[in-house]
Structures are given as C-alpha cells and as structure tokens.
Amino acid sequence: MTNENKPARVRFAPSPTGRLHLGGARTALYDYLIAKKTGGQFILRIEDTDRTRYVPTAEQEIIDGLHWLGIQWDEGPDIGGPYGPYRQTERKEIYQKVAEQLVEIGAAYYCFCTPERLEEMRRQQAENNEFPHYDGHCRDIPLEEAKRRVAAGEPHVIRLKVPHEGTTVVHDMLRGDISIDNKQLEDAIILKTDGWALYHLAAMVDDHMMGITHVIRSSEWLPSLPLHHMIYQALGWDEPEWVHLSVLLSPSGKGKLSKRESEELLKQGYAVFLTDFADLGYLPEAVTNWIAQMGASFDGENDFFAMDDLIEKFSFEHLNPAPAAMNFLKLDHFNGAHIRSLTQKDLARRLLPFFLKAGINTDYEGVYKVVPCIQERMVKLTDGPEVARFMFEEDIPPVMDQLMQKKLEISDCIKIAEKAFEVISGLDDFTAVGMEQPLRDMVAELGYKPGQVFGLLRGAISGQKVTPPLFDCMEVIGKEKVLQRIADAVEFLKANQ
C-alpha cells in the first residue's frame, strides 16, 4: 500500500478523438484531487498518436472543459513543464528508441506479417473457435535477418514478446491482485508500420519518464494491464500504482451511454459532454460535486461538497470498483443546492447572461434586485429568467383564469382589486416588510381569505398562478407599475362582468 500523504504525480491523458465525456472529467477530477491533497503535481498529456481519428478541436475543448470545472494542471501542452513535450506526437522518436531497445534485449521483435495474412489468420481462428491472437509467425525470426529485412525497407511492426506460460499477477489499488493466465496474452503490437507507437508503449514510456506515481484510468484498460506490467518489467522500470476506475453506466444502468441515449438526454435538458453543461444552466461546482460521487463516497453522512472539501476528503479507499449508473436527478439536486449556497452578487453575475439570452432587457443591477426572490426557486440558471420574467415586463395583460379565485364572483374580485388599489396607493413604505401589515389588515377588513386576496393580486401583478412571495415581487416591480397592473385588472374585470 502506498502512503496517500506522499506527493502524488498523476496525469490525465485523453486522446483528442472526440468530446470530453463525464467519465473522463471524473478521472481528471480524481487526478486533481489526489495531487492537491498530497501536494503533488497533476499533468495533462495529450495522447494523439492515432492520426486517423484525430479531431483538431478536441484538445481545446478538453482544456476548456477542465478549466470550467475548476481543474488546473501543473504541467501540460498549453503551459509546458520540465518533463515535456506533453503531446505524444511530439515524442515519436522517444517511443521508437524504446521499442528498438526492447527488440535489442529480446523483449520484442520485428513482425512482417501483412494485414491480409493477419485477417486470414483471425478468420481461421474464428472458424476453429479459438480466441483471436497473433500466431507468432515472426516471433522466431533471427534478429540479424529481421534487421536486414527492416534495412531493406520491408514494412514491419514491432510486437512485444510475451510469455505463453505461467500466470501474471498485477496489483490494482481498488481490486487487489489481478491474475491472468499468460496463455490468454498475445504478442501485442507496440509500434505500427508507420512508425507511431500504440498506447501500450507510448503511455508506459511517458508515465515512466514523467515520474507518474499513480496511473488513474478507466477500467476498460484492465484487460491490457498485464501487458503494461510486462513492458515495465522488461525495461526494469519501477511500476506506478494502478487505479482502474469503475465505468459509468447510462441512467438505466444498462451498459455505457449510447449515442442515441445521449441525444435523448440532451432533449431532456441533460448532457454527457462536459462543455454542454454551462449552457444548460449547470454550475461547475454542482457538476464537480456530482461526478465526484459517482462510484465513490467521500463521507458516510454528507454529500454536499465544494472543491476544497473534495480535496480534503478524497481517498482511494472510498472509490468503488463496481460500475455506477449516472443519476441526473441528483445533479439537479446538487445544482439547486449550490445555487442556494452562492452569494447574491455571485448569483446575479452568473445569471445575467441567461437573462439576456432569454430576451430580458436588463443589466447586472436589474438581476441583482430580483435574486432574493428567485434564489431558492431555481434548479438551473436557466430557470431564473422563467421565474422572474414578469417582474421585468412593462405591463401584464390580464387573464381571467389567473384573476379569478376559488369561491369568488367577478364582483368580489372587482371589490378586492379596487380596495387593494386604494390601500397600496396610500402606502408610504413600499417594501416587502413595510407593506405586509397594511395588506393583511386589508384582508381582515375585507373578510376574504388571505389566499383569495393575495391570489387575485398575484394574478393581476404577474399574470401567473405561481410566483415568488407576492410582497417581495411587488417591491421589486415598484409601486407605480403595481398600481397600473391592478388598475388594468379592474378595468378588465369590469369589462367582462
């Protein structure tokens, strides 16, 4: 067992082949947390050796997404560092050298098999119900002969020479010892015909050269762990701690999220790609809080955490190896809770763009005034304009259904509205606290129920049945506009009597 207090050097090593997914974000988060907790370093490394699937915009999106979450690295392609370069395409020669070194010491060999031969081989293996594996055709070509053919320009790859007997045992921090029968292993390609290294080689070389102490990665790497172990062994390098995280399952719990499911999720206002969450009205704090606890626990009794709490409480011991289904309702819960925990100024600042995007003509001050009314009524930032819109309108067209209250005739409503107009006109202190007592006295005098009177006023002032507390809204809207809206309602009621 490693000492979790020793400074950890960890790395997040995405390949720029697509968008940054929640699973990747969680891996990066854990890297960041353990680095911060132990006073170590977090490194961002771009694994772009696959030139055919390369997406030019992907690296920037990864950087933006991680920054949005509040994660910063100590070394990376954008900021450099003492162990660079941090893009694998800039390290091609390093991998080639190590691959040749592996050949020299007899741990790897040149293979001249053509893709066609390999395909035929696999076809036959499938026919005979064997598991697909390289048959070792080039494994025993004498090195001198192989070198001659390489020098002659014959196309070739380099394969790792793995033992076919015995068992290999590798330790994973979450699962203990993992053992595999070496018969199941094949001589994997580590260097392609075009000279580029595969993940198996490139990642091991980089992890070693960059001094990585803990390899935290998705559990889809578990099957190739023995291979990685063998590369370290062959080179005589010290192995890092291996930490294979649980996979994230779709909300249904049935397998990984499919493309169709993620599109469906987006329609419901949810997302699986990190950079989609901001526009949806989610707080980075909430997303962080949420993903941190997928397949993990930080505290048996609590689950609301800021980044600092997560850093303090993070431990490999509380990572769960079992697959975990994503629960978007929990995200909503965290988002609401984090919105409520924000200062009013901070909330106003974050809300402003959403108000403008919703077509509400206002500014920071305008949003700030409305924040106390809406803060505890939002799940997402996009809810803000919805809840507060009526407070920014010039006037509210009266709607009969909103004005009418239970057990009241139109004549009652007119009476109430006229009385309210009169009382409110006479108010000197037009604050929520200032208007409460006079208005309650009025209700008593009128002899109706508070719900009836305030419901009617709510309808007149907002055109809605549901709003934040009436007096608070009235204060924000202002006396003049409130009176105008009540007058409009009276006129409307009389016309429809």
Add this chain to the structure above:
RNA sequence: GCCUCCAUCGUCUAGCGGCCCAGGACAUAGCCCUCUCAAGGCUACAACAUGGAUUCGAAUUCCAUUGGAGGUGCCA
C-alpha cells in the same frame, strides 16, 4: 464464445467478523410551515442476488451458481 472485473434500498453509497432485524443522500408519498411555488423541518416506503463452507457469531472471509459490466484492433 473466451478472458478479466464486479455484486447492500429504484439510483449513488456507509459498512472492513459482534456496535446492523443494516446508516446517509437522490427519487417517491404524507405531514408541518405557508399568500402560490419553492426552500426548510419531520415521518413513511425501500436493500445485504442465490446456495454452500469457515466461525460461538458473516452484509463483512472462502467456494460455487446466477446476474451485470468491460475487453477480445497496426483505436485509445
């Protein structure tokens, strides 16, 4: 098919041999608060996959079964 990993409420989890007829959170239902809606408070519902073994004692250890996930590329 084969290989590897995994298995506590619907979901995320606490639990590391007695403190557990299993605790928390989300979701759901009810009540309280209340000018509506929220927020908040309280309550309810709800789980150790199955079968063996070890032990005085097992959710916790071991084995099998079943179920789930991942892998099986000159992708990562």
